[in-house]
Structures are given as structure tokens and as C-alpha cells.
Amino acid sequence: xxxxxxxxxxxxxxxxxxxxxxxxxxxxxxxxxxxxxxxxxxxxxxxxxxxxxxxxxxxxxxxxxxxxxxxxxxxxxxxxxxxxxxxxxxxxxxxxxxxxxxxxxxxxxxxxxxxxxxxxxxxxxxxxxxxxxxxxxxxxxxxxxxxxxxxxxxxxxxxxxxxxxxxxxxxxxxxxxxxxxxxxxxxxxxxxxxxxxxxxxxxxxxxxxxxxxxxxxxx
Numbered sequence: 001x002x003x004x005x006x007x008x009x010x011x012x013x014x015x016x017x018x019x020x021x022x023x024x025x026x027x028x029x030x031x032x033x034x035x036x037x038x039x040x041x042x043x044x045x046x047x048x049x050x051x052x053x054x055x056x057x058x059x060x061x062x063x064x065x066x067x068x069x070x071x072x073x074x075x076x077x078x079x080x081x082x083x084x085x086x087x088x089x090x091x092x093x094x095x096x097x098x099x100x101x102x103x104x105x106x107x108x109x110x111x112x113x114x115x116x117x118x119x120x121x122x123x124x125x126x127x128x129x130x131x132x133x134x135x136x137x138x139x140x141x142x143x144x145x146x147x148x149x150x151x152x153x154x155x156x157x158x159x160x161x162x163x164x165x166x167x168x169x170x171x172x173x174x175x176x177x178x179x180x181x182x183x184x185x186x187x188x189x190x191x192x193x194x195x196x197x198x199x200x201x202x203x204x205x206x207x208x209x210x211x212x213x214x215x216x217x218x219x
Contacts, residue, residue: 003082006111007075008068009118013138013148014060019156021074022051024107027163028081031103034096037088044081047074060149075111082107099174106166106181110137110159113185137189144196158188 011017029044051074057063066074082104089100097103105112114137119129127133134143141151162181169177 002115003079003108003112004072004075006108006115007078008071009115009136010111010138011066011068011071012136013142013151014062014065015055015058015149015152016138016155017066017071017074018051018055018058019152020110020159021078022048022055023156023159023163024078025051025081027107028078028085031096032081032085032088035085035088035092037084040081040084040088043077047077060147060152078108098170099177102174102177102181103166103170105178106162109162109181109185110155113182117189137192140189140192141195146195154192158185 007017007021010020025044025048029041029048032038032041032044054064054066058066085097086100086104089095089097118133118135121135122129122131122133137155138148138151141154142148146154162184165184166177166181169180172180
């Protein structure tokens, strides 16, 4: 139920929930196939294909939107497939994943971590955790003037790094892997909050260098 609702809450800008969902379903399908559960993997791949077609019309500027019904179904399907992956991995004679629960956490880490962070922040400030505001991870970018498309690409890129990272960390103890994942996403969110400053400083340096080159050309 929690994962289902986190995907509903992350669906705040064009293409974000669909992009995260497509990547998660594709990875779940691959590892379900590797564990010998081709039937369930087919569900994951079919949903991933449907979302890929949907993204053609949902990327900024969007022509159609997922809505609550779409995001809730997406979150529910991913949560069920995550549970199934843990089951078949545990029952396999040669499990593909050393620590399947940690891998599953990485699959849903961005929407789950973002929802918990937002709820905790709202509560600390004395408000209701269920009252909407603009503090979600995508708002950290759009509030700074970045477009929906740029914000969605950045967050999906973060998701790809997390999925690769958890696979690279498969030989570590599970608690160490979880701590590394939490540290990474915490640092990433801090960086996103400061991205406009970094972006402005970079533009200023480029503009300054361009002006210097133009002045050298004049003289």
C-alpha cells in the first residue's frame, strides 16, 4: 500500500512516474527472467512496453496524463512484482541476487525516500503530512526554474545510478549497502537543492571566458 501511494505522489511532473516505472519494470522483468519466472516477467515487460508507448505522449509538453488511476496501478504492479522477485529469488537453487530485499529497496528508493522525507519535513514544521506542498524531489528542480523535462531526466538518471549501484554492492553486507544507498540519495537531494547556484556559476564562468576571448579577438 505504501509503495502504491509513493508512485502516486511522485507523479507531479510530465514523464517522471512513467520514466521511473519503465526503468523499474524493465529491471524487474530481467531479474525475474534470470530467476526462471518467465510468466511473471512477461507481466513486467508488457507493462514496461505500455508505459514506453505512453511516454511518447507524456513527455514534456505532455498531451496525455497518467492521473491517479494510472500512477496507483503502476505503483501496485511494481510492489507486487518486487514481492514476487524476492519470493522466486529465495526459492531458486542458485539465486541471482545475493540480497534481494536490498535490491527491491533500490527499485523503489526514489519515490519511497522522497515520500518519507516530505512527510517528516511537513510534520517537523507543524503541518499535516497529507497537505500538499512543493517540496517533492521534482519540485527541488522546478522551483529553481528548470523545466519538467529536465527535472524528469535528472531524476531518472539518478534512478539508473541507484540500480547500477545496488548491483555493484551485491557482495557487501545488506546493512552496508542500504547505508550507502541512503547516503547517495541524501547527497543527491542536497545537490539538487543547490543546482541552480552551480548552474548559474557555470554559466557565469562560460560568459566570462567568452567575453575574454572576444576581447582578445578585438585587440
